[in-house]
Amino acid sequence: MTPDPPVVIQPLKSRTCAECQQGPLSFVVLEYHRAYCLDCADLGHLVYLPRGDAALTRRAREASSLWAVVVRHNKRRTRYERQGVLVEEDALARAEDACLADADARARRRERDAARRAAEDVRFTAALADEILRLFPRCPPGRAHDIASYTSVRGSGRVGRAAAGRALDEGAVTAAVWASVRHLDTEYDCLLMQGISRRQARARVRTVIEGVLASWRAR
Template sequence: MATTATPPPSNGPLVVQPLKRRHCGECGRGPLPLLVMEEGTPRCLDCADLGHLVFLPRGDTALTRRSREESGLSAVVVRFHRRRGRYERQGVLVEEAALARAEERCLADAEARRRRRTRDARRRAAEDVRFTDAFARNIRRLFPGCPADRAHAIAAHASVRGSGRVGRSAAGRALSEAAVVSAVRAAVRHTETPYDQLLMSGVARHEARRRIAAAVDGTMACWREGGPDGEGREGGPAWEGEDD
C-alpha cells in the first residue's frame, strides 16, 4: 500500500516519521526525520513551530500520559507500516520541561511503590514466621515425641509461601490434623528412611513407599507416644493471616 495513506485523526498536531527521503517545502531542509503535512506539503518541525519539542518514544504509558498533561503543546508521532497498511503510533513530542516534570512524578511513584513492596514483604515475612510457629506447635501437639527442632524444620518446609506444599493448601492453612499429619509423614519418609535412595536406584514410587511404610509408621507412632515432658499436647490450632 502506498505511503500516502491518510494518517489517523489526532487531538493536536500530528507528526510523521517518513519512510522516504522528504524535504521541507518551506525552507528546503532535509531529508527530514520528522515532518508535518500542511495542505499536502511537508514541513520540518521548525517551520511547523514544533521544533522546541522533544521526542518521547512509546512504551511507558504513565510517562507519556503525564508528559502530555504537563505540556502546553504536544504532538503525536506516527509512522506508516507497509505490511499492515496503516499508520502506527511511535511516540509523542512534548515540551522538555514538561517531560522533566513527568519524569519526577514517575520517579516519586516508583519510590512509593518500592516502599510499599518493602512493607508488604515485611508483613508477609512476619505472617510466615507466625504461621510456621503455629504449624510447628500443632506438630508438637499431635506428635509430642517429635523433637522441637525437627518439628520446626518440618513446619518451615511445609509452609514455604508459593511452594504448593501441604502447609499452603487450604487444609494446611487451617492447620487441619490431616494436613499436619501429611506434612510429618512426608518429612519422615524423606529424612528418616532410604526412600530417596530407592527412587534414585530406579525403584518405582509406589513400590518404594511400600518398602518403607513400616519404618514411617514406626517413627510416627514413636513420636505420637510423646516425649518425657509430654510438651505440646494442649491447645488447638490457632492462626490468623493470609497468603497473598
C-alpha cells in the first residue's frame, strides 16, 4: 500500500515556527500539536502548485520524488479542503512541458467529454421529469421539468445528483418535489427571513406541502 503524502496546512491565523521562530507562515506542518515551517519540516525545497489543472497536478506528482498535499480549514463546512500540492521545482517544469506538448489533444478531449456529459444530463433530466409525473400525475408538466432541471444540476449536491436520485429512487424523487413545493408554494422562505428556525419553519409549512402533494397524486 502506498503511504499517504505529507499534509501541509495553510493557516487561517498567524503562526510561528516552533523550531526557528520564523513567522508569520504561509504554510505549516503540524507535528505533535506544534507548527513548523517548511524548511524545518524538510519540505522547503518544494514549490506550491494550486489546484485547478488536474493534468498538471497529476504529472507534477508523478515526476516528483517527494510531494505534499496542501489543505486549508473551511470554517463553514467544518472540514479541511485541498488547495493544491507542493512538488519539486524540476518536476513541475517537466510537467508543464508535457502539458504544453499535448494541450490541443486534451482540449479536444475536454470538448468531447463536455458534450457527452451534456447529452447525459438532458437524458437524465427528462427521465427524472417523467418519474415525477408518474408519481404525481397531476403535477403541471412544466413544473415537473423545472423541478427535474433544478435538482439534477451536475455538481450541485442536490438530491437529484445523489446516488438514489440518479437511480430514480421514489424517496429521492419525492424529496425533490417536496423541497420545490416548500420553497415555491409556502411561506417557508419568508419564515426563515423572520428569524424562525429551520425546524420550526418546516413544521409550520408541512400541512401545506402535504396538501399540494396530495392534489398532485390524485388520479
